[in-house]
Structure formats: C-alpha cells, structure tokens
Amino acid sequence: SAVISQKPSRDICQRGTSLTIQCQVDSQVTMMFWYRQQPGQSLTLIATANQGSEATYESGFVIDKFPISRPNLTFSTLTVSNMSPEDSSIYLCSVGWGNGYTFGSGTRLTVV
C-alpha cells in the first residue's frame, strides 16, 4: 500500500499564528484528502486536493482558513491560518489506495 509521511506529528501554537502540515506519499496519486478529528469526534473531511487545480472544500471550511497546496502528485500541504483554540484537533491526510484509503499518522495541534 501507499506510505504517507506526515509532519509535524504534533505542535503547540499560539493563537493568531499559522501552521503548515506536510504530507509526502511514496507513490503518485491523483487525489489527496485532508481530514480533521476534533476531540472525541469523528473524522471530518476538510477538502480534496487534486494536482494542478484548486482544492475542493467541504461545507464549513474555507480556503482563507485552510489553504492547501498540491504542487505535484506526491506532496501536499495544509495550512491552518489565524489559529484559535477551536482549531485544536488532529489533522490527517489520506490517499485512495487499493480497496481503501491510506492515512498519514496525523498532526496533533494544540492552540493556546
């Protein structure tokens, strides 16, 4: 299966700042997905990122808050901008592979 390297694994950030999360895949994939898991909740899709086009955001998520880059078929970044404590979550990237989807190990973000 595809292997995803996600960085950073965790971070503690001051409110009002931004954090960029990176995902590197060991294979070329067309679509990458970014999810958020808030404490005690399920995984929620933030956006779908295709190489060479603008990301598609789900309801409740906007590009100004969560800008995404997809410069090639193996790499993507998600930025959490102007952070507030409500952004404290685990953020995960994912790619479709085989019969399912492979996930990165996640970034645990705490905003103080």
Place this chain on the structure above:
Amino acid sequence: DQQVKQNSPSLSVQEGRISILNCDYTNSMFDYFLWYKKYPAEGPTFLISISSIKDKNEDGRFTVFLNKSAKHLSLHIVPSQPGDSAVYFCAASASGGYQKVTFGTGTKLQVIP
C-alpha cells in the same frame, strides 16, 4: 446530520470471544463501506471493505456484513485478541473512483485478557 452512525461508543469483550461492532447509515448514495482501526497517536488503519453488490466479506479474523435494506453493517472479529483494543470507525462513500469518505463517530473496543 450524521450520515454514518455508530451508536455504541464503547464495547468490552473477553479475549477469544466474538466482537460485533455495528454501524448504520442514512444516505442511499453510499455503496462502498469501510472499517478502520485507530490507535491513539496514529492515523486510522484500513481493515476491510465491502461493496454494495455483496452482503459479506471476510479477511482472516475480520468479517463485514452488509444489510442494504436496513442500511446497516457490522464488523465481526473472531476470535478477539487484546491487540484488537482500539477505536473502530465505520466509513462510507459513493462509488466511482476514490470519493470523499464519511466516517462514523467510532466505537472503542476493549478486549479483556
């Protein structure tokens, strides 16, 4: 609107017995279903999937059953092992390539030695 529901937040099972995790969905467009296991501080790990054209899929100790008329699926783990202790997520998507996946809220399984 929670389109994929796991009504049991937790489940405890003795080692060697069967674990049954349940999941209900409401969206008729879903026709591909997946189960994931998640340990703390790790990303979800894919376990098993099932397409709506089937009603059962097996992979080793894991079997998923799908009842389309009831919009219900279940994951059976037999025999349960202490290493199976984790949070299990049910997920669903529409077919046609890789689509966005909608996840349930998860069930925390504890297998007691």
